[in-house]
Amino acid sequence: MKALTANRLDDGEVVFWKSGRWVERFAEAELFADPETGEAAEAHAKNQPTAVVDAYLIDLVESEGLWAPLSYRERIRALGPTNHLGHGKQAEGGAAIEALQHASGAARSTGRVNLIKR
Amino acid sequence: MYQYDTLDKEFLADRAAEFREQVARRLAGEITEDQFKMIRLMNGLYLQLHAYMLRVAIPYGSLNPVQLRALAEIGRKYDKGYGHFTTRQNLQFHWIKLADTPAILDELAAVDMHAIQTSGNCIRNVTADPYAGATAEEIDDPRVWSEAIRQWSSLHPEFSFLPRKFKIAITASAKDRTAAKVHDIGLMVRRARDGTLGFEVIVGGGLGRTPYVGPTIREFLPANRLFSYLEAVLRVYNRHGRRDNSYKARIKILVAALGAEEFARQVEAEWEKVGAAGDLPDTEIARIRGAFAPTSFDTLVNRSEAFEEAKAADPIFARWARNNLRPHKRPGYSIVEISLKGIGDTPGDASSDQMDLVADLAERYGQDDIRVTHEQNLVLPHVKLDDLAVVHAELRRAGLATPNVNLISDIIACPGLDYCALANARAIPIAQDIARKFENQDRAELIGELKIKISGCINACGHHHIGHIGILGVDKKGEEFYQLTLGGSGAEDAAVGSMLGPALPANRVAEAIDVLVDVYLRERQDEERFLDTVRRTGVAPFKEAVYADAN
Numbered sequence: 001m002k003a004l005t006a007n008r009l010d011d012g013e014v015v016f017w018k019s020g021r022w023v024e025r026f027a028e029a030e031l032f033a034d035p036e037t038g039e040a041a042e043a044h045a046k047n048q049p050t051a052v053v054d055a056y057l058i059d060l061v062e063s064e065g066l067w068a069p070l071s072y073r074e075r076i077r078a079l080g081p082t083n084h085l086g087h088g089k090q091a092e093g094g095a096a097i098e099a100l101q102h103a104s105g106a107a108r109s110t111g112r113v114n115l116i117k118r
Numbered sequence: 119m120y121q122y123d124t125l126d127k128e129f130l131a132d133r134a135a136e137f138r139e140q141v142a143r144r145l146a147g148e149i150t151e152d153q154f155k156m157i158r159l160m161n162g163l164y165l166q167l168h169a170y171m172l173r174v175a176i177p178y179g180s181l182n183p184v185q186l187r188a189l190a191e192i193g194r195k196y197d198k199g200y201g202h203f204t205t206r207q208n209l210q211f212h213w214i215k216l217a218d219t220p221a222i223l224d225e226l227a228a229v230d231m232h233a234i235q236t237s238g239n240c241i242r243n244v245t246a247d248p249y250a251g252a253t254a255e256e257i258d259d260p261r262v263w264s265e266a267i268r269q270w271s272s273l274h275p276e277f278s279f280l281p282r283k284f285k286i287a288i289t290a291s292a293k294d295r296t297a298a299k300v301h302d303i304g305l306m307v308r309r310a311r312d313g314t315l316g317f318e319v320i321v322g323g324g325l326g327r328t329p330y331v332g333p334t335i336r337e338f339l340p341a342n343r344l345f346s347y348l349e350a351v352l353r354v355y356n357r358h359g360r361r362d363n364s365y366k367a368r369i370k371i372l373v374a375a376l377g378a379e380e381f382a383r384q385v386e387a388e389w390e391k392v393g394a395a396g397d398l399p400d401t402e403i404a405r406i407r408g409a410f411a412p413t414s415f416d417t418l419v420n421r422s423e424a425f426e427e428a429k430a431a432d433p434i435f436a437r438w439a440r441n442n443l444r445p446h447k448r449p450g451y452s453i454v455e456i457s458l459k460g461i462g463d464t465p466g467d468a469s470s471d472q473m474d475l476v477a478d479l480a481e482r483y484g485q486d487d488i489r490v491t492h493e494q495n496l497v498l499p500h501v502k503l504d505d506l507a508v509v510h511a512e513l514r515r516a517g518l519a520t521p522n523v524n525l526i527s528d529i530i531a532c533p534g535l536d537y538c539a540l541a542n543a544r545a546i547p548i549a550q551d552i553a554r555k556f557e558n559q560d561r562a563e564l565i566g567e568l569k570i571k572i573s574g575c576i577n578a579c580g581h582h583h584i585g586h587i588g589i590l591g592v593d594k595k596g597e598e599f600y601q602l603t604l605g606g607s608g609a610e611d612a613a614v615g616s617m618l619g620p621a622l623p624a625n626r627v628a629e630a631i632d633v634l635v636d637v638y639l640r641e642r643q644d645e646e647r648f649l650d651t652v653r654r655t656g657v658a659p660f661k662e663a664v665y666a667d668a669n
Contacts, residue, residue, distance in 0.1 A: 081536035106596030
């Protein structure tokens with residue numbers, strides 16, 4: 001299972017693809033069971049340069065009956081920083097946030113590409 | 119403190135206006151992200167995990183209360199009510215919106231601040247001794263030279279597109295509080311036997327994936343020849359530094375490839391060509407020096423009854439005084455270190471309210487002067503001994519009186535994977551775990567000076583290579599692991615630490631530090647610091663203890 005994520009251009013907010021638009025909550029993200037649908041959405045997103053920056057697909061893993069990003073980095077993006085639990089999306093709380101917080105599983109994030117320190 | 123002139127102010131206003139237009143064009147789709155990225159980076163604006171990050175330059179870590187209040191207000195209006203002080207004596211805001219950035223740059227410009235040259239392949243903010251102008255140890259005031267370099271290097275047309283970023287540090291004390299030996303150029307102020315002022319010039323130090331303690335390429339450079347010599351160093355680098363591989367593009371790689379002697383020879387040859395025309399006239403240095411004229415100190419005796427009585431009456435104050443005060447050059451004054459390392463807090467974070475309080479204290483008791491240290495703390499450089507008890511009480515009310523400067527919980531940590539797009543692992547929670555483990559201040563004082571530095575990736579913003587204990591976060595198939603190094607130092611006795619052994623999982627790091635400390639307390643002789651013991655014994659006894667379970 002995969003989801004499509006990016007950062008919104010005007011404020012940098014982490015967003016997820018949902019049927020042709022971008023939403024802030026991971027819990028509302030569209031889930032792609034087959035690779036082609038995900039890739040088609042990704043191609044579409046890359047054509048929205050005034051909406052988002054750096055769209056990419058992420059792998060998901062099951063957690064407490066819900067889906068969560070497989071990589072730790074992507075879970076932090078979907079939640080917020082672990083040193084300030086009142087900051088970021090996690091501040092909202094609820095079952096969907098807790099499922100992300102309790103998720104395990106590890107993989108290198110697909111977002112970590114072509115990174116060079118400036 | 120240096121004051122901007124009309125030309126500087128006009129330039130900053132123009133630059134903010136230009137960026138406003140560029141942001142509007144980007145939002146309208148007239149320029150692509152690839153085109154815009156370099157523009158925003160030139161204005162200190164990065165895109166990180168959760169939002170944009172704006173890195174504001176604090177020239178040589180020196181601030182006045184008006185500027186600190188402006189930073190507090192920006193934190194309140196555009197961020198989440200705080201800012202993060204960095205290992206380059208700068209301030210980062212981690213929750214910035216692109217659309218707000220032009221307004222923020224206007225607010226910075228209004229107090230003579232900006233984010234120019236806080237990113238990109240140019241000469242970055244100069245690091246200087248945070249005790250400048252206050253410590254009796256210094257030969258000269260390093261801010262004079264830092265300010266001259268700031269003016270010379272700002273928008274320098276020849277050095278605006280170097281092979282890679284370029285960082286300069288200046289110290290004028292034997293005790294180095296700038297990590298000068300691990301900078302691209304480290305300048306150590308020296309005085310010759312005949313009294314002439316000059317610099318020992320160290321080139322090619324650095325951290326990151328290839329750490330080096332820089333070699334000295336000139337033992338004594340007369341101070342009035344500084345700028346022609348810097349120009350020669352930069353020219354040799356600009357000409358021969360690698361541009362084909364950004365991992366090998368820093369000057370340290372060039373110096374190591376050529377050898378320090380050959381590099382120095384090429385610099386000397388270039389210096390001949392540049393000649394004295396490349397130097398600043400003495401009158402200009404004198405003008406800048408005038409802006410740092412000694413603050414008007416009262417004539418006092420070096421003993422304050424009020425201070426002595428407060429120490430005798432209040433053990434909490436006495437402990438803070440023991441750990442967070444440093445001797446001042448003037449009788450009756452003290453340098454005050456304000457720890458931004460509250461137990462369990464994020465190293466280097468200060469809330470807007472805390473920044474306002476420090477600004478107030480600087481105004482009321484500290485001659486309008488505030489410094490940022492590369493160890494992510496703040497300093498009030500000139501406080502009367504008579505005023506220390508009230509300053510402490512105010513700091514304590516604001517959660518800023520943790521008495522741990524230079525102790526085990528005074529930890530440097532980069533933002534790590536909690537914020538940074540480059541990070542492999544988190545750094546902040548590791549620092550929090552360790553600080554909590556050593557919360558007992560009696561034990562922390564028994565252990566004495568111990569510098570722990572944590573980076574979330576090999577780029578080493580958390581200076582892990584030069585920690586007495588260094589901690590590097592690595593990614594093992596997507597899981598956070600931490601490699602420990604021992605015996606590094608960023609001070610005058612600079613050294614790159616040695617690897618202890620295989621990386622540890624996050625939940626074993628604080629416990630491993632505890633084991634390292636126990637070995638130190640067992641092995642130490644006389645007044646040895648942790649670092650001294652490691653240097654005498656080597657890593658073997660430490661390694662044996664930490665990995666005992668695995669054997």
